[in-house]
Amino acid sequence: MSKTVVANQASSVVIPETTDRRLLVVDFLAQRFKHVSREQWQQRMQQGRVYWHDHKLIGLDTLVEPKARVYYYRELESEPEVPLYEHLVFENENFVVAFKPHFLALNPSGNVIENCLVNRLRKSLVCEELTPAHRLDRATAGLVLLVKKVEHRHRYHELFASRRIKKTYQALSMGDGVDENSQWHINSRITKGQPSFRMVSQPTEDPNSWSKIVKIDTLKHISLFELEPITGKTHQLRLHMNDIGYPILNDRLYPELLSEAALDYSNPLKLLAQKLSFIDPLDQRAYDFSVAGFDLNTELL
Structure with a gap:
């Protein structure tokens, strides 16, 4: 096993059109990705790893924008090695x-x-x-x-x-x-x-x-x-x-x-x-x- 791994390229998710506009982005992400805690999303935002399509950073108090795409960097505490090669x-x-x-x-x-x-x-x-x-x-x-x-x-x-x-x-x-x-x-x-x-x-x-x-x-x-x-x-x-x-x-x-x-x-x-x-x-x-x-x-x- 290796140490914490952060993706080099961003992943993304589109906020559904029906999402309540009063919802914070951090809460939307915590609900959408239940395996990642709200605290972890807060930390990623504070590190500048969550942003809109125009690269504007998303903060802790940012509200959702329905139909907008949110970009973020996936993280793992450890990643299994695969001892086989392409x-x-x-x-x-x-x-x-x-x-x-x-x-x-x-x-x-x-x-x-x-x-x-x-x-x-x-x-x-x-x-x-x-x-x-x-x-x-x-x-x-x-x-x-x-x-x-x-x-x-x-x-x-x-x-x-x-x-x-x-x-x-x-x-x-x-x-x-x-x-x-x-x-x-x-x-x-x-x-x-x-x-x-x-x-x-x-x-x-x-x-x-x-x-x-x-x-x-x-x-x-x-x-x-x-x-x-x-x-x-x-x-x-x-x-x-x-x-x-x-x-x-x-x-x-x-x-x-x-x-x-x-x-x-x-x-x-x-x-x-x-x-x-x-x-x-x-x-x-x-x-x-x-x-x-x-x-x-x-x-x-």
Whole structure:
């Protein structure tokens, strides 16, 4: 564990339009973020770490402004170390493609500030504006596209929104290879479950998620799958693998929520974002990136 950690970049929250204008900002923040005490917010304000979009400082007696955005710096008394490391796959003047290991968060969240992919790369590449163009679960390893300049972010985000980028994953699951099907086109409606960090996949005539899944090899009791998500819902591939009866190896959320336990770096979720293909919206060049996939022989050792 390290000492108190303060984020280098500010986070923000928008004050809802319906908020009572007589409410102090310090009270709004204490109510909004219940894990941070009112006294801690007061201390951050006194240190100049809470401000409006125009960088005007917010004081202890400042009233809320509905629909305004409040900026603040996240702090943690301690942050867990992650003894796993990313590596660069490609870099040019506009974007970076990096490999994110299992267990490393993509962005600051919860008990993570500095030990995430984006902040590690901002430091190593000296690029404070670096931002991921898409999501990748902490439990999942693989390729991530990150944009270098603020003014280009929307161009790369649009690649994903308009489905003009192809992402291919690999997954491992228990299976003996005896199956009527070797490929599936899955669609379902994915919604929040209970607890809220688990999702629920249900068959419906009004789906919001689509995936293509192909079983490409089986060795003894383990099967290797190639997955192509057409949409990008939270936990989509984990849910769709479970839907076809092949839950991903070492998945602690699906099909059942397993009890909390210390991180076991030797047993990661067997899901890998292996390939990324797209035409760059700025230079119009075609790019194809990949990393080594799972080796069934190695997995059986």
